[in-house]
Amino acid sequence: MTDKQQNLNLSDIGKWISDFLQDPIIFRIFLPVFLLVLGWILKSYYDKYYGIRPKLFLKLSNPLYGQKLLGLEVGHILTWRYEAELKNNSKFDAYNIKLFELEAEDIIINNVAELKYVFKENNHLSSNNLMQFEIKKQIEVDADVLIQSRVENGIKYIIPGLKIPEPQNALKPEVLENIKLVVKFENEKGKKFYIKFTKQNGKETSKIKTIRPFWFNKVLK
Numbered sequence: 180m181t182d183k184q185q186n187l188n189l190s191d192i193g194k195w196i197s198d199f200l201q202d203p204i205i206f207r208i209f210l211p212v213f214l215l216v217l218g219w220i221l222k223s224y225y226d227k228y229y230g231i232r233p234k235l236f237l238k239l240s241n242p243l244y245g246q247k248l249l250g251l252e253v254g255h256i257l258t259w260r261y262e263a264e265l266k267n268n269s270k271f272d273a274y275n276i277k278l279f280e281l282e283a284e285d286i287i288i289n290n291v292a293e294l295k296y297v298f299k300e301n302n303h304l305s306s307n308n309l310m311q312f313e314i315k316k317q318i319e320v321d322a323d324v325l326i327q328s329r330v331e332n333g334i335k336y337i338i339p340g341l342k343i344p345e346p347q348n349a350l351k352p353e354v355l356e357n358i359k360l361v362v363k364f365e366n367e368k369g370k371k372f373y374i375k376f377t378k379q380n381g382k383e384t385s386k387i388k389t390i391r392p393f394w395f396n397k398v399l400k
Contacts, residue, residue, distance in 0.1 A: 231366045233273035236385060237376045238264045244347035251337060254322040258315055259355060266309040273364040274303045279398035281359040285352060290315040316355055356380060361398050
C-alpha cells in the first residue's frame with residue numbers, strides 16, 4: 180500500500196467518524212444509554228466498596244475473675260471472663276461476622292466452642308443493634324498453688340484461706356495485658372471489611388481496613 184493510499188484510507192475513516200458523531204441519533208439514543216450504563220457501573224462499584232459500609236465497634240469489659248476447685252489434691256481452674264459487645268453504629272446491616280485472635284505466645288480465647296453458636300454461618304447484625312457474648316481465658320493450677328495446708332503426724336490438714344492473695348492479679352496470664360482480636364464481616368454486596376481490635380493495659384483501639392490486611396494472615400482459625 181502506497182503512502183497516498185494509506186492517507187486516503189485514514190481520511191475516509193476520519194470522515195466516517197465525523198459523520199457518525201454528527202448523526203443526531205447518536206446523541207439522542209446511544210450516548211444517553213452509554214452514560215446510563217457507565218453511571219450504573221460506577222454507582223455499583225461505589226456502593227460495594229465505599230457507600231454501603233457497616234460500622235462495627237467491639238468493646239470488652241474489665242475481666243471478671245472466677246475460680247473452681249477441682250479437688251483438694253488436684254487444684255483449681257482459674258477463669259478471666261470478658262463481657263463483649265459488638266455494636267453496629269450504621270444504617271447498613273453486617274453479614275457473615277467472624278471473630279479471630281491474632282497469633283501470640285499464648286491463646287486468649289478458650290471458649291471457642293461457645294462462640295461458634297454466636298458467630299454461626301450466615302449470621303448478620305442489623306443496623307444500630309448489638310451482639311453480646313463472652314470471651315474466656317482459663318488456666319489450671321496445681322493444688323499447692325492456692326491451697327494452704329500443713330502436715331502433722333503424716334496427716335495433711337487444709338488451712339482456710341488462699342496461699343496467694345488476689346490471685347486474679349498475681350496469676351493473671353501475661354497475654355491478657357495485650358489482647359489482639361480481629362473481626363471480619365461483609366456488607367450486603369459481599370464486600371469484606373476487617374477490624375483489628377487491641378486492648379492494652381485497659382485502653383482499647385480499633386483499626387478498620389477495607390482491603391485484606393497483611394496481619395490477617397496471622398489469625399488463629
